[in-house]
Amino acid sequence: MLICALLLAAAAASELEVSLVSAPARLSVQLAVSRELPAEWRQALEAGAPVSITYRLRLFRNRRWLWDQRLAGHELLVRAERDPLTGVFTLAAELDGEILASGQAASVDEAVHWMTHPPPAEIPVPLRHDPLWLVVRAEFLTRYKLLVFPSTVGTDWVTRAVQEAQ
Amino acid sequence: MTGWRRRWQRYRRQNRVLVALYLLLLALAGGGYLLFSRMRALPPEELTNRLLTFLLWWFDLTLIAILLFILLRNLVKLLLERHHGILGSRFRTKLLLSYLVLIVVPTSALFILGASLLSQATASWFAAPVEGMARTGTELAEGVRLDSESRVRRIAGVVAAALTRAADEQGRLAELERLHVLMGNDFTGYYRNSIAVVELVDPRLRTLLRLPTIEAPLDPAAGSRSERAGPTVVVRAWERLGDGSWVVIGDALPEDLVAAEGRLAAGGAAYERLKLERPTVTATMVLGFGGLALVVVFAAIWLGLYLSRSFTEPLLALVATTNRVAAGETLEEVPLPAEDEVGLLVGSFNAMVRRLRGQEKEMRSTLGRLDAVLGAIRTGVLTLDADRLTVTGNPAAAALLGLPVLATRTVALEELTVAGLGKLVDAIQTAAGPTRASHTIQPGGVSRMLEVAVVPLGGENRPEGWVVALEDLTQLVRAQRQAAWSEAARRIAHQIKNPLTPIRLAAERMARHVERGASDLEEVVPQGCRAIVEHVQSMQEMVDAFSRFAKLPPTSRRPFRLGELIGQVATLYHGVRPGLVVRTTDGLGGREVLVDPEQLRQALTNLVDNAVEASVGGGEIVIATAVDGEEVVIEVADQGQGLEVADAELLFQPFYSTKGRGSGVGLAVVQRIVTDHGGTVRLEANAPRGVRAVIRLPGGEG
Numbered sequence: 032m033l034i035c036a037l038l039l040a041a042a043a044a045s046e047l048e049v050s051l052v053s054a055p056a057r058l059s060v061q062l063a064v065s066r067e068l069p070a071e072w073r074q075a076l077e078a079g080a081p082v083s084i085t086y087r088l089r090l091f092r093n094r095r096w097l098w099d100q101r102l103a104g105h106e107l108l109v110r111a112e113r114d115p116l117t118g119v120f121t122l123a124a125e126l127d128g129e130i131l132a133s134g135q136a137a138s139v140d141e142a143v144h145w146m147t148h149p150p151p152a153e154i155p156v157p158l159r160h161d162p163l164w165l166v167v168r169a170e171f172l173t174r175y176k177l178l179v180f181p182s183t184v185g186t187d188w189v190t191r192a193v194q195e196a197q
Numbered sequence: 198m199t200g201w202r203r204r205w206q207r208y209r210r211q212n213r214v215l216v217a218l219y220l221l222l223l224a225l226a227g228g229g230y231l232l233f234s235r236m237r238a239l240p241p242e243e244l245t246n247r248l249l250t251f252l253l254w255w256f257d258l259t260l261i262a263i264l265l266f267i268l269l270r271n272l273v274k275l276l277l278e279r280h281h282g283i284l285g286s287r288f289r290t291k292l293l294l295s296y297l298v299l300i301v302v303p304t305s306a307l308f309i310l311g312a313s314l315l316s317q318a319t320a321s322w323f324a325a326p327v328e329g330m331a332r333t334g335t336e337l338a339e340g341v342r343l344d345s346e347s348r349v350r351r352i353a354g355v356v357a358a359a360l361t362r363a364a365d366e367q368g369r370l371a372e373l374e375r376l377h378v379l380m381g382n383d384f385t386g387y388y389r390n391s392i393a394v395v396e397l398v399d400p401r402l403r404t405l406l407r408l409p410t411i412e413a414p415l416d417p418a419a420g421s422r423s424e425r426a427g428p429t430v431v432v433r434a435w436e437r438l439g440d441g442s443w444v445v446i447g448d449a450l451p452e453d454l455v456a457a458e459g460r461l462a463a464g465g466a467a468y469e470r471l472k473l474e475r476p477t478v479t480a481t482m483v484l485g486f487g488g489l490a491l492v493v494v495f496a497a498i499w500l501g502l503y504l505s506r507s508f509t510e511p512l513l514a515l516v517a518t519t520n521r522v523a524a525g526e527t528l529e530e531v532p533l534p535a536e537d538e539v540g541l542l543v544g545s546f547n548a549m550v551r552r553l554r555g556q557e558k559e560m561r562s563t564l565g566r567l568d569a570v571l572g573a574i575r576t577g578v579l580t581l582d583a584d585r586l587t588v589t590g591n592p593a594a595a596a597l598l599g600l601p602v603l604a605t606r607t608v609a610l611e612e613l614t615v616a617g618l619g620k621l622v623d624a625i626q627t628a629a630g631p632t633r634a635s636h637t638i639q640p641g642g643v644s645r646m647l648e649v650a651v652v653p654l655g656g657e658n659r660p661e662g663w664v665v666a667l668e669d670l671t672q673l674v675r676a677q678r679q680a681a682w683s684e685a686a687r688r689i690a691h692q693i694k695n696p697l698t699p700i701r702l703a704a705e706r707m708a709r710h711v712e713r714g715a716s717d718l719e720e721v722v723p724q725g726c727r728a729i730v731e732h733v734q735s736m737q738e739m740v741d742a743f744s745r746f747a748k749l750p751p752t753s754r755r756p757f758r759l760g761e762l763i764g765q766v767a768t769l770y771h772g773v774r775p776g777l778v779v780r781t782t783d784g785l786g787g788r789e790v791l792v793d794p795e796q797l798r799q800a801l802t803n804l805v806d807n808a809v810e811a812s813v814g815g816g817e818i819v820i821a822t823a824v825d826g827e828e829v830v831i832e833v834a835d836q837g838q839g840l841e842v843a844d845a846e847l848l849f850q851p852f853y854s855t856k857g858r859g860s861g862v863g864l865a866v867v868q869r870i871v872t873d874h875g876g877t878v879r880l881e882a883n884a885p886r887g888v889r890a891v892i893r894l895p896g897g898e899g
Contacts (some may be wrong), residue, residue, distance in 0.1 A: 072473070075469040078331075078466055079469065115339065115462030115466065116459060117425060173477065178479055
């Protein structure tokens with residue numbers, strides 16, 4: 032009963048859905064943000080200011096002899112900008128600085144959906160014997176507490192075990 | 198291990214700056230790497246903002262870390278110094294705390310106020326009117342586009358309806374051209390099976406032909422789209438006909454209008470972007486202002502520490518030197534080139550040190566001479582501490598007491614007791630003031646008679662030490678004793694020889710008369726026998742006098758009225774000789790003196806006897822008493838012939854007489870009695886004539 036309650040609470044609290052498809056030496060990551068985006072972020076998008084969502088992907092392995100358990104870090108940056116004269120949203124997704132996909136959207140909702148459901152990102156996975164896990168987070172913008180202390184607005188870190196490719 | 202640690206500490210001290218610089222560069226490099234790795238994909242403006250924020254944060258954190266380090270280090274150092282009671286720590290603590298309160302409190306208040314003002318100022322940038330204007334530009338551009346799309350879509354609907362009504366393909370083309378001209382379209386196209394049947398374009402806008410074709414089938418059947426075409430924006434609308442063909446109507450917005458809309462829209466977008474960066478801008482300004490405040494605080498604290506050091510260091514150097522000088526460690530001057538009031542103080546101190554150096558040099562010279570004198574004299578000198586527990590001596594004292602160690606180091610006084618010098622130790626320890634006495638001691642089994650003089654140093658009440666002078670009287674007393682025996686033998690022989698001669702002459706005369714058978718034998722023999730008996734009697738009296746002098750009993754002193762004793766003696770001599778008056782003068786007033794009355798009566802009787810014998814022609818004998826300080830003075834003065842010898846002291850020697858009769862022990866008995874009472878007696882000339890005998894006795898008990 033308690034386990035069920037915890038699982039339900041975890042499922043309810045999850046703001047980032049992560050789907051993993053393993054392939055030999057590769058891992059396809061499909062992300063989807065399910066939480067409400069900040070109002071100022073959406074207003075900026077509608078007004079024509081360039082906005083972005085940064086998905087941080089970190090691959091971990093249990094390395095007891097090292098204090099740093101991280102194997103690799105990747106960054107999926109999804110950007111959008113509306114042309115106020117044509118009303119068209121220009122969309123682009125970059126994985127570690129390389130363009131992964133691009134597109135156009137005619138409406139805000141379409142653009143937001145494209146950004147919160149970015150195209151699958153394929154990241155290299157090293158050959159290993161130990162289990163791996165992927166930690167993912169989506170960041171929307173930066174706010175400041177007490178005027179000077181940076182505070183990133185985004186989802187919580189989501190951890191998923193990486194299955195071995197069949 | 199210790200050597201490595203010492204080398205490391207020396208290396209660390211010498212290369213502290215290099216190590217700090219290395220760590221700083223390492224931190225900078227690491228921070229920069231992290232920063233740029235996280236900001237690779239950011240646009241330049243945002244990168245600048247984040248870089249500036251990072252640098253300000255780094256600057257502020259560095260300043261805070263340095264400030265905290267300096268403050269904590271100095272506070273801990275001051276607390277430790279206060280704990281150990283190091284001079285100047287209290288003053289420096291007060292000075293530092295005063296600087297902290299005077300600088301940190303107002304600067305913090307100023308920073309809080311300034312940060313609040315900065316925050317309000319940035320908030321005012323995003324006030325409602327400004328935001329309204331920015332949104333109006335965006336909405337205007339949107340409105341123009343939507344209006345144009347609506348209009349073009351209506352035209353497309355009209356054209357599609359007209360083409361539907363046309364009878365054949367030729368009719369459709371004619372109607373299309375007519376409506377293109379009639380409606381004033383910039384672009385009119387007719388498509389079937391993804392092939393352009395006809396495209397009519399304003400000759401001035403041939404760039405519209407380069408736009409991508411709107412493909413069919415389209416879903417929805419009618420729609421519109423806006424696209425950029427060079428400096429303008431083209432709005433295209435399409436409408437599908439019943440047979441699957443479709444028409445496209447395009448309208449290019451005026452370039453000026455598009456440019457104006459673009460500016461408005463760009464302003465709105467820039468405003469929104471700035472609004473999105475508003476927290477970063479505020480943080481940057483506050484951090485910059487905070488950094489400035491920290492620089493002020495840092496400079497003030499550094500200045501405070503520097504000033505506190507510059508104030509206290511000269512004083513501490515002066516205090517440390519004065520402490521060393523006061524402790525007797527050194528007589529060094531303070532090497533402080535100061536010109537202010539501290540410099541005057543240092544100059545005065547240095548002058549005092551130079552004067553002390555001169556006095557110390559003189560004192561060392563004097564001590565050297567004193568050591569030489571003490572080493573050369575034959576009088577033994579002992580020096581003791583105030584409690585008379587330790588003692589040192591000069592070589593003469595060491596030789597006298599048979600303790601060579603006395604001349605080389607300080608020894609405990611108890612060691613003298615162990616060495617058999619208990620009498621000397623008792624004499625030293627029981628002395629309450631300056632005393633002088635003779636003691637016979639046996640250092641090393643050899644008997645020595647020492648005259649011991651004990652003198653306190655620095656006052657009798659609280660003596661700072663004691664000095665004991667030891668004079669060896671052994672040889673002197675032995676010589677005096679031998680001389681006294683020689684003199685006594687000579688005088689006894691003289692006294693005995695005087696009566697022997699008449700006895701021998703009387704015996705020889707009687708013998709001669711008996712041999713001759715002289716007729717006057719009966720007369721001569723009685724005469725000779727009488728003479729012999731008289732001289733034998735004289736010798737008997739002399740022997741009795743010797744016996745009395747030798748068997749003089751020890752004194753038994755008790756308080757006695759001296760005036761009463763003198764009165765009794767004077768009474769004995771009233772009318773002893775015609776023309777002689779014996780008179781007394783009492784200056785004691787019934788005062789009691791600690792004396793042996795019988796012995797003192799005998800001494801006075803001897804003196805008055807001498808005075809009576811000297812007063813052949815009569816006159817006056819005065820027995821006077823007086824008090825002189827702590828002594829009682831008794832004078833017996835006559836008006837006789839006066840002293841017949843130059844040295845009056847000879848008269849006190851036993852068997853010495855100038856009268857040609859008597860035993861010659863009268864004055865010797867007087868001197869012995871007076872000496873046994875602790876007093877003195879002397880003879881001196883009386884004015885205008887005669888002799889005056891003066892006895893001085895201690896009268897403290899009276």
